[in-house]
Amino acid sequence: MKLRYLAIFFLLLRWTDCLPQTSFRFRHVGVENGLSQGSTYHIIKDSRGYMWLGSQDGINRFDGKNIEVYLSGASGQSTNVQGIAEDTAGNLWVGSHKGLYQYIRKKNAFVKPALKNGPDNRSIHVFSNHKKSIFLLTEQGLSQIIGNEVKLLTRQITYNRSQINNFVKEAANGDFWFLDVKNGLSRYAFKTGKVSRYFSAGDGNVFGLPSTFNCISTDKTGNIWLGRGNELIRFNHQTLETENYTSCLELNKNTIFDIARDGDSNLWLATEGNGIVIFDPVKRKIVQHLKHEDDIPNSLRFNEVSTLFIDENNDVFANTDPQGLDIITAVPSAFKYYSFGKNKKFSLSGYSVRGIVEDKDSTIWIGTELAGLNRLNPQTGQIKQYSSNNGLPGSSIRYVYKDPLNRIWVSTESGIAFFSTAQDRLEKVPLPFNCEITNILYVENGVLLLSTDKGLILLNTENKKIISHSYRTLVGGYASFKDKTSGLIYVSNRYRGIQVFKLVNGELRIVKKLLPDFHVLHTYTDSKYMWAATDRGLVKWNIKNNKVEKTYGVSDGLHHEYIYSVLSDLNGNLWLSTNRGLSRFNPHSERFEFIKEISPREYNSRSSLVTRSGDLYFGSTTGLDRIQPKLLTLRTDHVGVQLTGIEYDHHQGVKDSAYVGELSQITLPFNSNTITIRYTATDYRGEGLNRYRYFLKGYDEDTIYSGTVDQVRYAQLPSGKYEFFLQASDLGGNWASPVKNLMIIVQPPFWQTWWFILMLCIFIVTLVTFSVSRYLDIRLNAQSLESNKKIALEKERSRIARDMNDSLGSELFGLKLLGQVALSQSSKEDANSYIQKIVDASKGISEKISEVIWVTDSDQDNAESLWNYIQKNAQIYLKPSGIIYRFDTLPSERLISISGERRHEILNFNRQLFLELTKACDFPQCKISFQIQESSLVIFLQNVDLSQMDKALNANLEKLQGKLNVNADHEVRIQIPLNN
CATH class of the missing domain: 3.90.20 (Hemagglutinin Ectodomain; Chain B)
Structure with missing residues (x-):
């Protein structure tokens, strides 16, 4: 009996060692993502929520999505960063091999500060204390920046250029502890200015044998934690006691490069070539060992870790030197992840999962895209792999199904097979033609309905014969189910919605078509609704009314509209696998919540399962996620939001020397009133998937939900005062960030x-x-x-x-x-x-x-009256003489005013002319015509000799300012102005 218990103990111990490491999520950020250089030895998070990563070639500002680089070789300012610190004003101080730099936040720029007694442009290390006072460590000594002056504190502690990082820490009482490559450990008492030596070979050594340390850390109780080679040492300087934890670590010869403490008081030890060891100093045991695994994407990028930083979210930022930054996030115990790996007993045979089903023994069957079938024991984590050697007809799995008789059916690119429990292998069912079976459904009496790319097949599972092959133009989709109440069979038609059939005498008869405009990939039905996962969001179909009641998309809070599957947990929540992560949906509150604890990966169709115990499985392109909702406690993240830039269509007159991220108000001239505001969320778990909402008071009628779009453009803003409000969500869709606001004043044009x-x-x-x-x-x-x-x-x-x-x-x-x-x-x-x-x-x-x-009579002062009077006189004087005369039509549109005196003068001239004509004309040939042209009376005379014209007549014509012209045809033209 004792031997049996001992065997069980060792079996459990080995099982525990072999279980896949799923308690952390890793995100890699390297030069391919925008880092200026991969050796980021100095890491801080500033008061605005930005991560600043100091490298051997410049400094990087990281917000979780975007990286902005300063002082790098790309701009001709290559700088080897040697320390970063933030002061009380929010400005940064950076030490480097070129001396001291200051980041002026309001200008978003680094400058060389002008300080009294400032250091020269040699190597300098910068750090700060808990009060954000700035300290400088140079080869001349330790100094502090006070106001605009550098004050020397002591010359007994100097900067050794061979030290790169992790050699200075502040203790709980405000003292500074320094590592020195020659003098062991030095303590600077801030209140007294006294320097004490420990583990030093020099004079005045307080305690310890001479020793060289690699890194240093402190805790709240005043203990000093030291890394010496592969040794971890705790030093109590008050009692002058040390404790060595090396025997508990099993680091072999791997040097400890850095020590950091997380929110659970565990120590994270960065090693030279053995990854990260998480150590519980109270229980004196290793909690977890994080290392790089060649075939596991969710692991450290590289095993050489030089620097660690742990933020308020308990996220760990590790420099995997020289590969860049790894962000390590703890994952709750409700989540487990299975993927391809070297250890076949606990790894899938391939990455991409296509098909998941639970058998009667609660074993999980997992089909892969290219690597056959897997059988998972969820209790032990052990996996058994099946291939063509086990009777599988092809390695590319299309669908896995369990029928009511607890038989496991597997369709591949080469056909369909069922699992024989007795023989522990698969047996192929021959089909008369090649086809892709995308879905399997049990319909009745041992009959399976196979949805294929060449129509629908009814298969008799007893004799393994095909009953019928119908609807051959139908291209089988990925979803099907049978309504037990009505007996109707619902089959998705790829990119053509769902077709509903009824089985009558062994034949399928189409009844109706649903959702013709959707590509349905999966369905779930409750007592009232059919929920359809589609390429255009989540569709809520009212079964009774036979119509779409609502379609949920990004505007409703869904983070991605291409949904592969929809499952219901035991609490009635719907879980959606999408093209970019998992979401949980509450049908009653209609609220979506992104599952941020799982990396936002691409999931697959025909690859989801809810087990009898309520566990959820979702297959992706990289592996399999297992979720236990009853253990799930979604965390609250600390998320910030910042304005990062503002652009103008017309830049005239804009004073933009100040950085918009630090402004509370901007003033725009009227000709620059079309602007684009850029913003970002400082969130290191979101991977750029944070959502935003904003509102421009005075312009927008309501809050605008922009999804993941990180900019907004306002065109032709009228003059006036506006206030811009901005907020960001965490990955779960919670509006977690504080509200950022900016006053915008658009000046009126000069005419306003x-x-x-x-x-x-x-x-x-x-x-x-x-x-x-x-x-x-x-x-x-x-x-x-x-x-x-x-x-x-x-x-x-x-x-x-x-x-x-x-x-x-x-x-x-x-x-x-x-x-x-x-x-x-x-x-x-x-x-x-x-x-x-x-x-x-x-x-x-x-x-x-x-x-x-x-x-x-003044009423007669017009051309018409004069015209009539001249006609009357022509009848009196010319007609009896037989002279031919003609009066043209008077222009009706010209209203010409003529005074009585002028009328009298013109009339007298015409009488005199008429009398002269009766004397000088040869009557049959003499012709005269009258016209009104341009305010003048024009008289044309033909066959008239005026050479002997009476001198009085000429005198009167001159008096009237008239003109007399004779052309080559001896035609006489007299023109008299109607007004003088």
């Missing part, structure tokens, strides 16, 4: 400024005043001119009327005399002749009276 508006108002008032005054002056002058004109016109009319009245008066007097003579005649005939003269004279007097009225 108060001084311009004031000047414009003054100008407008002045202009209106001047315009009104000018208008009134013009109006008054016009009225005065019009009044004067009317007065002058009335005077002229009066003169004309007076002259005509004088003429009429003489004619009336002559008419009176004619009447008297007629009355005195004795003969009737003589009296009648005088009476006729009286009639003729009366007619002339009547015409003159009419003309007086016409001249003095």
Whole structure:
């Protein structure tokens, strides 16, 4: 019995040693990711959440996704960093082989500081204490920066250039402890300024034999932890006691390079060639040994680890010299990971997993993409591999299935087989043609439905014969299930949704089609809904209403819309494997939570399982994840968010000497109001998959959820004040970061400024005043001119009327005399002749009276009135003489005003012309025509000899400012302006 227990003990011990190391997740960051150089010996996290990685070629600022490099050879400033520290203002101080540098955070730039008594440009090491005071260690001694001055503290402690890192630490009481390559251990008492030596060969050694140490660390109790070769030593300087833990470590000859303490008080020991040893000093045992494994991606990049840094999340940053940085994150015990490895008993036969199923014994069967079948015992972690030597028809697995009779069926690229328990091997079922079987479903009475790339096959599992081959144009997808209530069979059609069949007398009959616009990769059904994993998100199908109730995508919190499978845990949560990690979905709260504890890897279709005990398995392109939800406690991460840059479409007038990440307010000229704001999350677990939300108060109507996009562009912002709010989530979708805000002031254009508006108002008032005054002056002058004109016109009319009245008066007097003579005649005939003269004279007097009225009537001051009067006179003078005349149509659109005096003068000229024509014309050939052209009266005369024209007529034409022209055809043209 004792031997049996002893055998069990050793078996359990060996099983424990052989279990795969799954308690940590490794992320590698090297020069291929942007590091300036792989030997990052100095690591700190600043107050903004950035990691600063000092290398032998420059310093790197890392936010978890992006790396910005300073002082490197790429910019011609190659610098070997020898220490980094942050002061109380948030600025960084960097020691190097070129002297001291200071990072001015507001300018996002490194400068050479101007310090009083500052060190020269030789090798210098920089460090700080818990109060963020900056200390310098040079070959001349130990100094402190106070204000703008360097104060020497002691010359007894100097910098040895052969020391690279991990040789100075601050103790809990504020003292500094230094390693020296010659003098062992030195203590600088900060309060007294006293230097004490330990393990030194020099004078004044307080304790210990001379010794050389590789690294140093301190703890909260005041102990000093020292690495000496492969030895770990605890030194209590108060009691002058030491304790050696070397026998507990089994490091062989591997030197300890660094010592760091995590949140569980375990010591992390970085070694020269044996990876990292996690050591519990209380229990005096190794907790875990992390090393590089050639065939395991989730392991250290390299076994030589020079520097360790552990942050507030308990994440470990390790320099795997010279390969760069490894970020090591603890994974809860709820997660286990299986992948390909050298140890076949505990490793899969291949990386990519295609098909998972649980048999009646709770054994997990795992099909791989290219390396056959695996059988996992989840209790022991042991794996048995099956290949063609075990009857497997091909090594490329397509699907693994367990039927109600607990038989395991496996489809490969070469056919289908079932597992024979008795023979512990697989037996192939012959098919009449080659096809790819993508899914297997038990339908009834020992019949399997095989979804293939060449239609649907019904297979009798008893006689291994094909019952039917139908719907040959259907390309079988990756999902199928049978509804036990209705008996309907749901089969996915690749890229064509789901087709629903009913089995009638051994034949498949199509009933309906669902989700025709989706590529359905997997389904899960509850009492009311069918949940479909598709290439366009998670689809919620209402079975009763036969319609899509909702589709969940990135805008709803889903981190990736290409979903391979959907499983339900025992609490009713849905687990989704996607093209970039796992998410958990609560159907009641409709909240998605990214499973950040697992590295965001690419999962496979037809590769998921929920076991009877509630464990979840998901196959990926790199291995198999096992999740025990009942043990799961998702952690809260410390995530920050920072603004990293701002770009302008038009840069005129922008003062951008200050770094936007440190500004609380920016002011933009109006011509630079189109901007792009860039930002980042300081999260070293997220791998760039953090989500962002932002809101520009005064512009955006609501909060904008931008997913993983790390920039936003605002075009043509109107002038005014805005406030930009930004927040980042952790990988789980929790809005974990503090809110970052930035005030943005867009200056108005000059025409909207108060001084311009004031000047414009003054100008407008002045202009209106001047315009009104000018208008009134013009109006008054016009009225005065019009009044004067009317007065002058009335005077002229009066003169004309007076002259005509004088003429009429003489004619009336002559008419009176004619009447008297007629009355005195004795003969009737003589009296009648005088009476006729009286009639003729009366007619002339009547015409003159009419003309007086016409001249003095202001309503007749137009071209039409003059035109009509000239026509009337032409009838009187020209028509009786037989002269041919013609008047053109008067232009109706031209309203020409002509004064009474001008009308009278033009009319008199025409009468005089008519009288001359009656004397000078050869009547049958003489022609005359009248036109109005451009405010002028134009008279054309043909066959008229005006050489003997009356001199008075010429004088009147000149008085009217008229012109007379004769062309080569002897045609006479007279032009008289209608207005003088």
